[in-house]
Amino acid sequence: MAEADQIKCNYREVTALLPETLAELRPRVSAEGLRGVIKGLELLCMMGRGAEPPLVYMEEAAAVVDHAGESMLYPVAKAAYQISRSPNAEAIVPFLQTVAAVARRLDEAKLLQGYLDLVQEMVDRTSISIHGSHATMPSPALIPFVQIAPRLLGELNIGGLKRWMAYGIAQHSHHPDHLAEYFRLDTPDSRAVMQRERSGTLLVDVERRLELFQLALWRIEEHVYPYSRMLDERSDPRPYYDDEGIFLPDVHEDLDNGISGLEQYLAALAHMAGHRQWTAPVFADNRSPMQRIAIEAFEDSRVEYLLMRRYPGLRRLFLALHPVPKEGECDEAKSSCVRHRLTMLSRAILDPDHGYRDPDIIAFAQQFHERMAAGETTTADMEMLGIQFMARTRRQSDSLPNVWFKDTQIDYRDDNRNLWQFYELDDDEDFHVEPTELEEAEPDDTLPPRHYPEWDYQTQTYRPDWTSVYETLHPGDDPARIDALLRKHDRLAKQIKRMLDMLKPQNFVRVRYQEEGSELDLDIAIRSLIDYKSGHDPDPRINVSHKHNDRNIAVTILLDLSESLNETVGNSGQTILELEREAVSLLAWAIEQLGDNFAIAGFHSNTRHEVRYYHIKGFGEQWNMDVKSRLAAMGAGWSTRMGAAMRHAGHYLGHQKADKKLLLVVTDGEPSDVDVRDPRHLIEDARMVVHELKQEDIYCYCINLDPRGDEYVADIFGNSYSIIDDIEKLPEKLPKLFLSLTKG
């Protein structure tokens, strides 16, 4: 053992275990590789962080070699050494513990080097430096990052991991706790960015299509939910359905044989629809586990047979997705081949050109088809076939612990939890999943938050699911206050009323002087006739036609309820809020008179995690006591995260059926929030919202009460804004402004 003697290391545990490690490595690596290990070990011993790092390194070395080659042995140790030179020594052991798992995912030396570079970048960019001086505090994110890396690399490639990391550092580097949360994959935006980096078809993108598909073909109105194969706690996360809905993997990669991710979802949905329609649960208690999987195989085949009879096009999908086990590949002497055998049987039933020669497989496939051809079948028939098949083909080796799994995973089939029922619930049964108890919902009227993205102008990207908007009913107060306000503005109301009467839809407008029209306009016709008789050219435009003049407008009035509204203005001693309330009351009354469909909502925010959206009047609601009482109770506080609130308002407005949609934003200042330092950020985001909504044919208009607002309002809303300098005139100006805006 020449090398073992030569190593320079003061830890006795290391030198004691070295021969064993080298013996493990020797068949895998060259002399050069062995020198790399020794050099690496020496480096790890030298850095003086105890014996644990070199010991972990020795443990993982073989796996690193297997997946990334011997050339990577030294760079891994070198990377650990680099970490030790930063304040992040705590991360060395977690890094070494996961590096083999990372190597297994990446399976290539160059890619592993890429990962090591990422770790180094993490160290450089997230170690906390105070006053820009030398790094003095450990990175809060490094340990979570190296721990989650193997799991993430199961879903992302190294480029995706890099982008996910870069995003996290860019967005959260100023806040250590957020940074750690992000890298633990605990925040919605972290998960959303990860989803974005994944390839393949995401369930959320095709959700509606899938729901329509099953509704169309089987009249199943169930919601589909994603589960993550990465995070699911079941050992074999297959699709399933239960009382809560249908659960499908969150992402499907397109397959090499041309089956798209969507089609894989469709196959799974079809299979489950078949179970729903034709499977009647049977009792599991009297069946052995072997019998159960055989019965499941037959029952799965039966529902698919029936499905294909109705929808022959499904055959193509099933054939392409069902694995093709190779006959004789599983050695019955060494492993349990029961799964292999059943998958072959299932394939043989599905595919008439299976080419298998096993007489039992052929005989049972034939029996199955005879049974199906004979007419009505039930789950109980398959139970019999399954038991017979097991009795016929049972091998001693079936109970071996070494189960042959290759080509036996049929991913689109569900876990058959609905096939079984139990006389007694037995603790041993691990495939009956008890529904976890739902947490009691909070006893207020808050809806679960909706997440909206936010535009980051600096990177020109959206920050996904960045803001959380909580929508609540605004609490109420005495509605009589609003009526009193309206009485106070009695004269103004009369004035507006006159304007309204002029505007009111005149259903019928006569259009005269038409060559073609619905009726003869006698006056002109006679004049033309006279012209004609007297030898002049008659005017051919002798008809009148009629035209509708309908208004079909949906309006949302979105009120800024931020703290600054509590300031008093002018001589009257009224606050902006009070004036806003008066103005909105008058406006609402006016719109009600016009018969336009409208909603009123207020908003304020307290960081991106809490954007409050108050429902004051919905589109379906009448201008009644409830609405007035909410308006009367309107209060102000917090900040103005305008973009998120506008997205939420736009979401509702977008669902309205109207020719013209108007989002009227009433605000007294520029967008701002306590967690945003860059004053441009929220302005740019709001500007983006205006742009997004425009594409949905929603017209945004801003009424700004900040006399100095010209610049930023113009940035956000373009030309579509008015600034009301004399805020005391607001009750008068707002309704008039609205009317002129919507005049045909």
Add this chain to the structure above:
Amino acid sequence: MSEIDIEQYKVDEEPFYHAHGNEVAQYEAAYAARLPVMIKGPTGCGKSRFIEHMAWKLDRPLITVACNEDMTAADLVGRYLLDADGTRWLDGPLTTAARIGAICYLDEVVEARQDTTVVIHPLTDHRRTLPLDKKGEVVRAHRDFQLVISYNPGYQSLMKDLKQSTKQRFVGMDFDYAPAEEEAQILAAETGIDADTAQKLVQIAEAARNLKGHGLDEGISTRLLVYAANLMKEGIGAVDASRMALVRPITDDEDIRETLDQAIDAVFG
């Protein structure tokens, strides 16, 4: 009015109609009593075909008016036109029908504005007269005259509904798509495609009808199925014909279109 060519309104050959229930007898009874009839049902389920069939069976001329929003009372009743000698009155289709004793069929009557449909009121009660106020004439309806209206309650919006006073002048009959097997038979009889293909087309139609209200206002009509079958007979493949006739016309919603395309693939394989 002798110059009207009644023959042009006659239905010469028997239009194919497959009865689901005793609607034929019901209609005959309504006609015998000269009651105005209202026919409701989704688009393309055979309302117009039924009326044609009945007109043929009763040997009455049939005057059909496709109603639309721009239609005015004058379009139904008649109007003055100008010619070289001055103005001349021209009867509208409703007036013509009342004069010659035809069945006047106002198709999709809710499409016409409510104030237009009011002109039919005096024809649809015991008076059976049509005053032509501009001309100063009262037309007494021929004893064989009958008024039939049809509409589709499916896409009735708030704006498009009949007035109660209009509704209450009619006896009503509900139509719907035939049950799957019968619909397949209808399809086979109408177009001559084989029973298996007909049945598959109906399957696709059923899939689409399940989506009604989920982004589709109306399911695939029997009429569209006939179109699809006709395309197939012209040599278009089943899948392409179905996409062309059954999916593309009815939706612009990408998800629905994809779903229906998948359904077609599933059905035709």
